[in-house]
Amino acid sequence: MTKEERLKKRHRAEKRFRFYGLASILVALLFVVILVQNIFSKGSSAFKKTVITTEIFFDQDLLEIQNGASQEEIMETDFYDVMIENLIKAYPAKDRAEEDELLKLFSGDAEIEIKKAFLKDNNLLGKTITLDLTASDDIDQLHKGNYPRDLPEERRRISDFQLVIYDYFVENKKISKNFNNYFFNNGDSRDPELAGIGGALVGSFYSILICLLLAFPVAVLASIYLEEFAPKNKITDFIEININNLAAVPSIVYGLLALQILLATIQLPRSTPLVAGITLALMTLPRIIIPCRASLKAVPPSIREGALAVGASKFQSVFHHVVPLALPGTLSGTIIGLAQALGETAPLILIGMVAFVVDIPSSPVDPSSSLPVQVYLWSESAERGFVEKTSATIMMLLSFLIVMNFIAVYLRQKFEKRWN
Amino acid sequence: MNIVLIFLITIFSISLFFYGKSKTKTISIKDNIKLNALPKFYGYYLVLWCSIPALVFLLVWSLFEPVIIKSIIIETAANQGATFNDKNEANLIYEKIKAIHLGTYFGDIDSILKESALAYAKFINLFTNSKVVLIFGIIIASVVYSLKKIKNNNKARDDVEVILKGLLFVSSLIAILTTLGIIFSLLFESIKFFSVINIFDYLFGTNWSPQRAFVRDASSITVAELEELKDAFGFIPLIAGTSFIAFIAMLVAVPIGLFSGIYMAEYASIKVRRISKPIIEILAGIPTVVYGFFAALTVGPFFRQVGENFGLTVSSESALAAGLIMGIMIIPYVSSLSDDVINSVPQSLRDGSYAVGATKSETIKQVVIPAALPGIIGSVLLAVSRAIGETMIVVMAAGLAANLTINPLESTTTITTQIVMILVGDQEFDSPKTQSAFALGLTLFIATLVLNYIAQRAVKKYREKYD
Numbered sequence: 001m002t003k004e005e006r007l008k009k010r011h012r013a014e015k016r017f018r019f020y021g022l023a024s025i026l027v028a029l030l031f032v033v034i035l036v037q038n039i040f041s042k043g044s045s046a047f048k049k050t051v052i053t054t055e056i057f058f059d060q061d062l063l064e065i066q067n068g069a070s071q072e073e074i075m076e077t078d079f080y081d082v083m084i085e086n087l088i089k090a091y092p093a094k095d096r097a098e099e100d101e102l103l104k105l106f107s108g109d110a111e112i113e114i115k116k117a118f119l120k121d122n123n124l125l126g127k128t129i130t131l132d133l134t135a136s137d138d139i140d141q142l143h144k145g146n147y148p149r150d151l152p153e154e155r156r157r158i159s160d161f162q163l164v165i166y167d168y169f170v171e172n173k174k175i176s177k178n179f180n181n182y183f184f185n186n187g188d189s190r191d192p193e194l195a196g197i198g199g200a201l202v203g204s205f206y207s208i209l210i211c212l213l214l215a216f217p218v219a220v221l222a223s224i225y226l227e228e229f230a231p232k233n234k235i236t237d238f239i240e241i242n243i244n245n246l247a248a249v250p251s252i253v254y255g256l257l258a259l260q261i262l263l264a265t266i267q268l269p270r271s272t273p274l275v276a277g278i279t280l281a282l283m284t285l286p287r288i289i290i291p292c293r294a295s296l297k298a299v300p301p302s303i304r305e306g307a308l309a310v311g312a313s314k315f316q317s318v319f320h321h322v323v324p325l326a327l328p329g330t331l332s333g334t335i336i337g338l339a340q341a342l343g344e345t346a347p348l349i350l351i352g353m354v355a356f357v358v359d360i361p362s363s364p365v366d367p368s369s370s371l372p373v374q375v376y377l378w379s380e381s382a383e384r385g386f387v388e389k390t391s392a393t394i395m396m397l398l399s400f401l402i403v404m405n406f407i408a409v410y411l412r413q414k415f416e417k418r419w420n
Numbered sequence: 421m422n423i424v425l426i427f428l429i430t431i432f433s434i435s436l437f438f439y440g441k442s443k444t445k446t447i448s449i450k451d452n453i454k455l456n457a458l459p460k461f462y463g464y465y466l467v468l469w470c471s472i473p474a475l476v477f478l479l480v481w482s483l484f485e486p487v488i489i490k491s492i493i494i495e496t497a498a499n500q501g502a503t504f505n506d507k508n509e510a511n512l513i514y515e516k517i518k519a520i521h522l523g524t525y526f527g528d529i530d531s532i533l534k535e536s537a538l539a540y541a542k543f544i545n546l547f548t549n550s551k552v553v554l555i556f557g558i559i560i561a562s563v564v565y566s567l568k569k570i571k572n573n574n575k576a577r578d579d580v581e582v583i584l585k586g587l588l589f590v591s592s593l594i595a596i597l598t599t600l601g602i603i604f605s606l607l608f609e610s611i612k613f614f615s616v617i618n619i620f621d622y623l624f625g626t627n628w629s630p631q632r633a634f635v636r637d638a639s640s641i642t643v644a645e646l647e648e649l650k651d652a653f654g655f656i657p658l659i660a661g662t663s664f665i666a667f668i669a670m671l672v673a674v675p676i677g678l679f680s681g682i683y684m685a686e687y688a689s690i691k692v693r694r695i696s697k698p699i700i701e702i703l704a705g706i707p708t709v710v711y712g713f714f715a716a717l718t719v720g721p722f723f724r725q726v727g728e729n730f731g732l733t734v735s736s737e738s739a740l741a742a743g744l745i746m747g748i749m750i751i752p753y754v755s756s757l758s759d760d761v762i763n764s765v766p767q768s769l770r771d772g773s774y775a776v777g778a779t780k781s782e783t784i785k786q787v788v789i790p791a792a793l794p795g796i797i798g799s800v801l802l803a804v805s806r807a808i809g810e811t812m813i814v815v816m817a818a819g820l821a822a823n824l825t826i827n828p829l830e831s832t833t834t835i836t837t838q839i840v841m842i843l844v845g846d847q848e849f850d851s852p853k854t855q856s857a858f859a860l861g862l863t864l865f866i867a868t869l870v871l872n873y874i875a876q877r878a879v880k881k882y883r884e885k886y887d
Contacts, residue, residue, distance in 0.1 A: 010779055017781035021683025024676040028700045028751050035706070038718055218591045225588035236592075243595045248802070248872045249865065250809025252836050253602060256861040259843065260605030267486055282598050289595070315581045343707025346811035346836070350843050372709045372812075379713045379816060387717065394710050401705060 039398070043391025049180035049193065050140040051132035052106065052169060056086045056114055058124045067125045074119055083111045087133075090174070091165045101161050107134040107193045132178060137192040137385035139166060143175060146384060183392065187358045188369060188377070192385025195378070197393050199360045203273050203353070203368030204342060210277025210364060211341050215284045216334050220323075222285075223292035223330075228318045247286040254283045255350030263351060271352040271367040279351060280341040288337040295329025296322060300419045328415035332408035339404040343397065345372040371397045421548055425478060425555060432559065433471045437463035440570060453573065461576035468583050469566035474559050481551055489543055490514055497536040606865060609858030616852050617653050622859065625654020628822035628833075630842060630853045653856050655863070657822035661832035665743045665818060666807035668828060672747025673803055677754025678796070684755070685762040686784055697756075704752040712816030715745040720817055723829075732829060735819065740828040742818040746810055750803045757799030761792045761879070766886055794885075798878035805871035809864060811836040835860050 001009075062081040065073055087106055093099045107113075110133050117131050118124055138158050141147040143166075153160050169175040186196030230236040258279040262268050268275050299322045307317035323330075348354075353373045361368035369377065371393060378390040441463040448455045455462075494510050497517065504510045513533075519525035520537040521544070529537075570576070614622070629652050680700060684693050720741040727734030734740075765788050773783040789796070819831025820841055842857040 010782070014779045014781045017784070018683070018687055021679045021687055024679035025683055025688075025696050025700065027676055028680060028703060028748075028755070029696065031748050032699060032702055035710075035714055038714065039710070218594055221588050221591035222594065225585075225592045229585060229588060230592070239592050239595055242599050244876065245869060245872060246595055246598055248805060248868060249602065250811070250836070250868055252809065252811045252839055253606070253861055253865050255843075256839070256858060257598075257602045257605050260609065260858070261601050265487070266483055267490070282601075285598070286595060313577060313581060315584065339705065343705075343709070345707065345709040346815075346840065349840055354844060372707050375707075375709045375713060376812065376816065379716060390713060394713065397707060398710070401707070405705065 036398075039391050039394050043388055043393075043395045045144045045146065046183060046388040046392035047180050048144075048177040049182060050135040050143040051176060051178045052090065052135050052139075053174045053176065054086060054090050054131055054133050055128055056082070056117070056131050057128040058082060058118065058126065059085065060125050063125065065125075067123055071119065074115065077115075079111050079115045079118070083114050086114075091168055098161060101159055102165055105136055105139050105162060105165060107136050108191050109134060109194055132176070134182070134193055135175070137383060138162075139175075140193050141384050141388075142166060143177070144388075146388065183389070187360050188356060188374070189358065192381075192383045192389055195386070195389055197371065197374055197396065199357055200369045200371045200374035200393070201396075202361050203276070203357075204370040204372075206273035206361065206364040206368070207276040207280060207348075207370055208338055208342055210274060211280040211284055212334070212338060214278065214281035215288055215337070218281075219285050219288035219292055219334070219337075220330060223289045223296060224318060224323065226289075227293050227296040228322065229314070243286045243289050247290060250346075251283055251344055252346040252350065254279055255347030257282065258347060258351050269365055269367075271355045271357070273361065273364040273366075273368050273370070275351050276348050276353060276370060277364065279347050280344060283344065283347065284337045284341045287340060288334050291333025291336070292326075292330045295326040295333065295416075298329065298419065299325045325417060328411050332412040335404050335408040335411070339401050339408075342400060342404070343372055345376055348373050349376065371400075421551075422478065422482060425552070426475070429471055429474050429555075429559070433467045436466040436470050436563065439463075440466040444570060444573075444576075447571075447573075456573055457576040457578075461580055462570050464580045465570065465574075465576045466563070466566050468580060469562045470559060472583070472587075473562050474555050477555060477558055478551075481554075485547055485551075489540070489547060492543060493517055493536060493540050496539045497532065500532045500535050502532045502536070602865065606858050606862040609855045610862045612850075613852060613855035613859045617649065617856075621650050622653050622655050624656065625651050626656045626824060627651050627654045628657045628838070630838070630856050649852060653852070653859075655860075657824045658833065658835050658838060658860070660824055661739070661818070661822065662808050662834040662836075664826065664828075664832055665739050665746065665814060665834055666804055668739060668743025669747035669750055669807045670800070670804060672744055673750040673754050673807075674800060676747075677751045677803070678758055680751070680755040681758035681762060682784060682789075685759045686780065686788070697759075700755055701752045703749060706749070708749065708810060708812040709816070711745050711749050712812040712814075715741050715813055715817035719745055727829060734829045735831040737817060737819040737831040738829050739818060739825075739832045742814050743828070745817065746807055746813050749810070749813065750806055753803045753806055754799055757802065757879075758792070758796050761795030761799065761882065762788060764795075764883070764886055765791045792882070794878045794882040798875040798882065801871050801875035801878070805868045805875070808834075808871075809836065809868050811840060815840050835864050839864075 059082060062085060063077055063079070065077050069077075084103070087103055087110065088099045091102050093102050113133055114131065117129065135143070138147070139162075142149060142158060142163075147158070149156070149158070149163060158166075166175070182194055183196045184201075185198045186194055187199035189195040226236060226239065230239075258275060262275050262278060263270055268278075303321050303325065304317045307321045308314070312320065348370055353369055354377060355367055355369075356377075357367050357369050359366070375390055375393050375397065378386040378393065441459045444455055444459045444462040447453070448459075494514055497513055498504075502513055504513055513536075516525060516527070516533060517536045517540050520529060520533060521540050569579070680696075684697060688696065716737070720736045720738060723738060723741050724734045724736050769787050769791055770783055773787045774780075778786065814834045814837045818837060819833055820837065821831065822833045822838075823830060825832055839857045839860050842853055
């Protein structure tokens with residue numbers, strides 16, 4: 001091989017190597033794009049729900065109340081007959097079997113929706129109104145185009161007759177898409193069209209709030225001690241090693257800790273944001289301490305010495321001068337730690353947050369779910385409607401994380417002083 | 421009750437603050453003595469003495485009160501003639517008694533329950549009263565003590581700082597307490613587990629089927645059942661599955677992560693680096709449950725489809741899908757750390773290599789990487805420890821059955837998956853099945869600890885070499 005050939009070969013190798021590096025970065029970036037695109041394309045339809053416009057006639061004979069009845073009286077009244085009588089008029093069905101199939105196109109909450117309309121204006125007796133009633137999950141998915149209708153009938157959840165009704169609805173413009181308020185307001189449900197993340201949102205909020213209240217002060221105080229006051233001895237060395245190790249312990253181990261100590265020994269209530277918050281706080285603590293210490297360390301010694309020189313005590317120099325300067329870094333580290341805690345699932349599963357909770361928790365000691373656990377729960381469900389609900393929940397979760405990380409970066413860039 | 425107490429303590433502390441501040445001021449003016457600290461420090465001093473002992477007492481009391489009352493009530497119920505065979509039934513009776521007391525129980529109430537509920541009410545009353553009395557006693561004692569100190573014109577600033585420093589120290593101890601909590605809670609159940617199942621049967625058994633251990637109480641296991649259980653808790657398939665999936669993940673993460681790290685450290689312009697580094701780090705910020713969902717619903721079925729086209733049977737919960745996605749999650753751990761490590765290789769080494777005519781890639785391959793190797797190995801080990809501790813991806817995308825296989829298209833299970841599967845939903849405490857989850861947790865804890873220790877040592881040694 002001549003010199004020139006060898007050189008060419010070496011330069012080719014150089015180019016190849018460079019290409020591998022670039023390609024790896026592109027692969028990683030590509031994956032981010034694919035993941036986000038996949039979730040968005042699956043999930044964005046969940047923010048709308050399919051409704052069927054139906055005429056409802058409030059027949060006084062079927063309802064055993066008078067005009068101007070009180071709220072309680074209406075609440076106790078059975079609207080089932082009114083619902084049936086009106087819904088079967090939505091399409092000219094021939095017999096009972098067809099009527100049953102027709103009724104299945106409406107959600108399980110149709111009766112409640114009718115009752116709510118009546119509650120709003122209780123002078124409706126003997127009158128007719130048009131109402132947008134939520135459609136069942138099957139119709140919802142069909143209308144959104146997520147459901148293949150060209151399958152043979154026995155492999156479909158929707159019968160041929162229901163397809164005929166659906167086409168009739170579409171032709172007469174009786175079916176449309178509305179903003180899906182149920183998705184944000186409702187708790188969990190076995191019916192995808194009624195299931196929402198209201199409970200999970202509140203549960204996550206309480207958990208993260210408790211985590212913040214516990215982890216932030218302790219982490220700041222601990223890092224101040226370790227960085228500013230701790231004498232160099234075996235105890236502080238041991239604490240340091242401990243913190244580094246704790247930050248690397250798999251999160252599921254914290255779940256086991258919570259199960260044994262918080263639930264079995266102290267007997268805090270299962271499945272509650274209280275336990276979740278404490279567990280997440282223990283897990284987040286070392287992850288906050290590490291950036292807190294880094295930002296304390298970044299404050300130059302001249303600041304401390306200046307304060308000491310004018311007669312401040314060690315404490316005053318730290319709390320009046322060092323801590324305020326380190327605060328932006330501390331806060332952004334805390335927010336990033338909380339963002340990690342918000343997405344954490346495994347320990348929450350172990351403390352029983354996978355329980356099926358319909359009610360929206362009203363306090364941190366009520367059983368509840370949380371956003372990531374809700375993702376896990378729904379992803380295990382077979383119904384097609386839950387796929388879009390899961391993806392939409394992930395979209396909500398990711399947008400919270402993006403906002404939190406954005407705040408963290410902003411805090412650091414805006415307020416952190418650069419020392420040179 | 422607790423909230424009222426905390427409120428009272430707060431109010432009391434705040435008023436003491438103003439009392440201490442003005443009192444010392446008037447003393448200093450009236451008696452014309454120089455105070456040893458600013459008046460507000462005397463206020464702080466009183467606040468700390470008034471609140472901390474009382475609050476600590478309240479916390480400790482609240483932690484232990486329910487447990488103690490429960491054991492007393494279960495005992496009285498037993499004395500009344502209630503019968504229960506194990507802990508679960510005892511708990512059930514206790515819950516009933518509590519519900520009767522609160523008026524939320526609507527079942528039949530027999531005389532035993534009624535008596536116990538009365539006893540429960542009595543004890544609750546007794547405990548609450550003594551709590552209030554004790555707390556006020558503590559507050560009065562500590563306030564009297566601190567007022568006396570103030571009258572003697574103590575060095576309040578120094579004293580306040582000593583107390584606060586103690587508080588700071590206690591906060592930093594929480595890390596140690598957490599570690600101790602983890603170790604004890606894992607050891608406690610694991611020891612019970614290993615008293616039933618031989619540790620060697622666990623470590624070297626090749627069959628994992630804990631659902632066979634459907635025994636309610638570990639203490640009532642017969643010899644025949646024990647024989648049966650002996651080979652139900654074999655750890656080998658789990659560690660094999662875990663390592664296998666972690667291995668696939670590393671096959672993805674190490675090349676991509678390392679090459680990205682090298683490119684960012686050596687080739688990329690500042691602009692490219694500033695954009696691409698945070699985007700790659702997004703991969704580490706995405707919750708693992710999202711990866712799990714993606715792996716289970718998109719990647720798994722996709723692989724099965726592709727496999728079918730080639731005439732292969734691919735399980736929809738294949739080790740390949742879980743490993744691949746886990747690998748992608750881990751990329752930033754490898755890339756960021758190796759980027760840092762490569763950046764800290766001194767420029768003089770590179771310059772020397774360029775001086776003898778090496779190209780950039782030759783320099784990287786023959787000089788920079790060998791120099792950075794301990795650090796790179798450390799970062800890979802950290803990534804491995806992430807991979808074996810990762811839970812949600814494998815729970816959602818890998819299988820549940822413990823197969824001993826090296827076919828990436830079949831499903832396998834991992835340690836973390838089994839912990840979740842055993843502990844999800846209702847568990848019976850004291851069954852070997854539940855305890856086995858803690859034994860698995862202990863194994864996982866030790867494994868990640870060892871890996872992290874080695875990795876940190878490697879990175880530290882390497883740093884020392886060039887600092």
